[in-house]
Structure formats: C-alpha cells, structure tokens
Amino acid sequence: MTSQRADAAARRALILDAADAVFGQHGVTAPLDLVVERAQVGRATLYRNFPDRTALVEALLQRTVARIQRQVTALGERDDALFEVLEGMAARIVQSPALSDYWRAVDPDDPAIKAARQTIWALLDAPIQRAISAGLCRPDLQATDVSLISGMLGAALRGKSREERAKLVARALQLLRSGLQGPIRPED
Structure with missing residues (x-):
C-alpha cells in the first residue's frame, strides 16, 4: 500500500x-x-x-505556497530571510510567467487565491518582524504589503524573454530593497 x-x-x-x-x-x-x-x-x-484545469492550476498555486513555506523554514531565524524569500518569489515569476500572470489576474477574493495569500502573509510575518528588529527594513512594513511587493515584482512579466524578465526582476529587487530599507537618516 x-x-x-x-x-x-x-x-x-x-x-x-x-x-x-x-x-x-x-x-x-x-x-x-x-x-x-x-x-x-x-x-x-x-x-x-x-x-479539470482549475484543479491543476490550484495545485500549482498550493505547491508554490509550500515552496515558500519550505524556504522560510530552511532560512530559520536569519534576519535577511524576508529578502531571500522575495528573491525566490522573483525567480518564480521569471521561471513561470504565465502562471504568475494568471494568479495576478484571478479575482483576489477567489477562495484558493485568498487562502494562498493569507498563508503567505502568515508565513512572512516573523521574517518581516526579524528584518525590522535588525534594522534591515522600514518599521511600517506589514505582511499584507507582500501582495503589493509581489505586484511590483510582477512588472517583470513585461519582459518578452526569460533574459528580459530576469533583468527586470533584478532591477525591481534592487529598487524594492532600497525602498524597504526606508529613508536614509543623516548621522547625528
């Protein structure tokens, strides 16, 4: 058996x-x-x-959430875990643009999408708090902001080739990292 x-x-x-x-x-x-x-x-x-196709696509979504969960677990208590997970999400957008675009286009209140989003928020809450405590990101960052960040990374879908998408997502990550760190404070 x-x-x-x-x-x-x-x-x-x-x-x-x-x-x-x-x-x-x-x-x-x-x-x-x-x-x-x-x-x-x-x-x-x-x-x-x-x-049906919907069940297949939903299983792929669940698999992506499981991948994020494994990554968060593997990163443990690292202060930079949030940024590593964001890089993993960005790589997924480059690797599978059609699925990423599909998930962005689906009604956000679709039960499967909503459940996945809430699970990801819960998974990233502790890494966000660690990054804030370590001074790696702005103190007003919330887990729900991950949806907005994902949307920003999704702009890489405009790339016509894998290479173009990789360049766009790398640039988006650079800009996001700077933005997540918050304004630079002048030294006293």
Whole structure:
C-alpha cells in the first residue's frame, strides 16, 4: 500500500512538473494533452489527479505556497530571510510567467487565491518582524504589503524573454530593497 501511495505521489508530482513547464511555455490555456505528453502519463491519470484545469492550476498555486513555506523554514531565524524569500518569489515569476500572470489576474477574493495569500502573509510575518528588529527594513512594513511587493515584482512579466524578465526582476529587487530599507537618516 505504501508503495502504491508513493507511486501515486510521484505521478502527481510528475504531472505538476509537466503542467508547470507546459504552462510556462504555452500559457495556462495550453491543451492539457501537452501536459499528458510531457508527463508521459495517460489522460485518465491526469484527470484522476486533477478533474479539470482549475484543479491543476490550484495545485500549482498550493505547491508554490509550500515552496515558500519550505524556504522560510530552511532560512530559520536569519534576519535577511524576508529578502531571500522575495528573491525566490522573483525567480518564480521569471521561471513561470504565465502562471504568475494568471494568479495576478484571478479575482483576489477567489477562495484558493485568498487562502494562498493569507498563508503567505502568515508565513512572512516573523521574517518581516526579524528584518525590522535588525534594522534591515522600514518599521511600517506589514505582511499584507507582500501582495503589493509581489505586484511590483510582477512588472517583470513585461519582459518578452526569460533574459528580459530576469533583468527586470533584478532591477525591481534592487529598487524594492532600497525602498524597504526606508529613508536614509543623516548621522547625528
């Protein structure tokens, strides 16, 4: 039974990897047959795991939230954890622009989007507080500001190629880091 569960989990991960790659290359409206082909599974396997496109996209969103959670956990008590997570979010935008654009376009009150946003806010609350305490960022930064920051990073989606998006997101991170640090105070 455990072996069957492990096989099912592996197939599910394979489908998600394939969907991520296909949607990243062709957009979220790409034919699901491309996902089946890339994952090298049957259509029945795809639909047994994900009854429709929405379920597949939501699973990718949940996977992204889980990735952020793992990163926050791995960074532990580092004062700069917030900035590392933001860099990870930026890299994800470069890697998968179609999914990032889709998630930005979905109604913010959509239950899956709302739950993901609230989970991310909760995950980033402690790293924000550590960054503030260490003097790495402005004291008025709140977890809810992460949605605005994500939107700012999303401007990198305007890049027509992966390289252009990478340059835009790198510049956005530079500007954001400076802005998050707050105004420079003259020395007494």
